[in-house]
Amino acid sequence: MAHHFVTIKDLAKALNISVSTVSRALRGTYDVNEETKEKVLALAEELHYRPNSNARGLAARGSTRNIGVILPFIANYYCSTVITGIQEVAYSKGYNIVLFVTNDAAERELSIIRNLSMSSLDGFLISVSSGTDPHRYTEEIMTHGIPVVFFDRVPDHMPASKVMQDDYNGAFETVEHLISNGYRQIAHIAGPRGLSLTEQRLKGYLAALTKHRIPIKEEWIIHSGFSQECGEEDTRLLLAPEEQPDAIFAVNDRKAIGAMLVLKDKGIRIGQDFGVAGFTNDPMSAIISPTLTTMAEPAFDIGKISCELLLKHIAKKHFQAEDVILPGKLIIRESSRRRKL
Amino acid sequence: MAHHFVTIKDLAKALNISVSTVSRALRGTYDVNEETKEKVLALAEELHYRPNSNARGLAARGSTRNIGVILPFIANYYCSTVITGIQEVAYSKGYNIVLFVTNDAAERELSIIRNLSMSSLDGFLISVSSGTDPHRYTEEIMTHGIPVVFFDRVPDHMPASKVMQDDYNGAFETVEHLISNGYRQIAHIAGPRGLSLTEQRLKGYLAALTKHRIPIKEEWIIHSGFSQECGEEDTRLLLAPEEQPDAIFAVNDRKAIGAMLVLKDKGIRIGQDFGVAGFTNDPMSAIISPTLTTMAEPAFDIGKISCELLLKHIAKKHFQAEDVILPGKLIIRESSRRRKL
């Protein structure tokens, strides 16, 4: 399979000029005769010349046009939409994306990072896994001076750019919406502890209750994973005691849907008797019946902007870390529309 | 940013041996003194040595440990699950995946392939886009002798390995299930023409009708895209004329869900009055009410097996193209359970 690709040497030989001129012409460096340049480009086109990115990356630590994306999952609406956004920008700028999935496991995440061939990647887009010790990143990646942008699940106290949705205000607005629709006993089924996203949404929830002078009940705040099953379990726990909530604000739509399934199973009328609101705007939320009120996250834009920011960092050697916070949008649906009281 | 990574030269110098010995020790070639080998490995570990994959790929056309994955979308259940399967195998074998998304547009697909730096990828996993001319692939990729495995959306008459679900039998079984539950006027909302997946599911549908001596009505077979909106449109078209079907077999779950939304909107009782069945087993199908009967596709396994096959091809120079067809599993839910007649 020792197939020979066209190289700049081939072009140089055919045109009877030197490889360096070909190289310069190909990359559009200015001090090249317009005429030779065009000849080179034409021949390259004709012969289907493709630069060898290994050689390019190797020579003088040049750009490899590859960026690494490290995230916990891909098989869910939010993550795959973020990647679509990343991909859109990367494609338009001629970058390839190299995908690493951690399965939300800290060890796997670390092993991936440890075994990374940094030299072949120009930068990283990272969404950290749940139990991660983010300071490992400083050690492992950032000491190499490779640009990193964190998105969605960002670590605290990290001198790197971050792109995220407005978790705090999103939660605040959603809970306030529940309150304004007459629900008072609002529980929160939260994400895993230690994730800033979990913390911020919890804070938003607490702030909304406080603002409306609704007492906070610790036992109505349950931390667990992000899955639908976790949502189901949390909800069963909430419904077990004598005193029950009359609404649930879930950290994401999958958990909200889990909650709804349990509520429906118990014959509780969602909307009328019990309010439910989620976070994400997963297409499922518009399919389930009753439809689910949710704080829509700008997933595509998170991906797009993260990638743009990273590319900016890659372009200029000494960049300033930047934080970008994108607003969400409350989508009001049936699950929170209490019948006139 | 001119950061210096540890190289084999550094290791060689520190150990006072030659680079070739280091190189051999690192890759576990056998004719190396056990003792020196261990010393090298220990030092490499200590100094956090990482092989430079550019150099590796460049030198003697060695393996780059990168595989390219080209597919139409990622933001849906099926595709993202396939990628998860691919990723699982790639990770365990030390391969990276480089992702290319065509947005199901033939021009973009072609442009991606045209601009690929083949030299940095050891092989390709491809699911073709809708309007594609698959013979372009022969020309563009396969002439280079790079291993390719097609999955899910595979082109016909291509001398390459293919991994797919059993579309024909899956459709056949699903339609037969509808028939056995008393539905007789079964329409098919199909995928875009020209895709083997579309053709096979259509053939399965036709075969089931034929077997049960149910006349085929051309006007009850509608081709369009794969989206939920397409499902809605197709269904409106089907319900417009005087004579209407009493069941719909959809090429995928998103279209089936689109159909259900229209049916529900018209007050038609799904299950009792009208049967619906899909294909995929998207989690949505278990969420929608009534729940959707569907032919579950082995998405994760499609990814896993495709990747294993590709890696096998990469390992042995002269491989035989292989076809793998994975069975689906009918998941019977409420949308096809006709009340006792």
Next chain:
DNA sequence: GTGAAAGCGCTAACAC
């Protein structure tokens, strides 16, 4: 404006 040549980090003959 262009060419010659060095070298990026690694592998694979080829010697010994």
Next chain:
DNA sequence: GTGTTAGCGCTTTCAC
């Protein structure tokens, strides 16, 4: 079993 050396394809001084 180990060292020497010649590239892989490209970029980039440094001459001219």
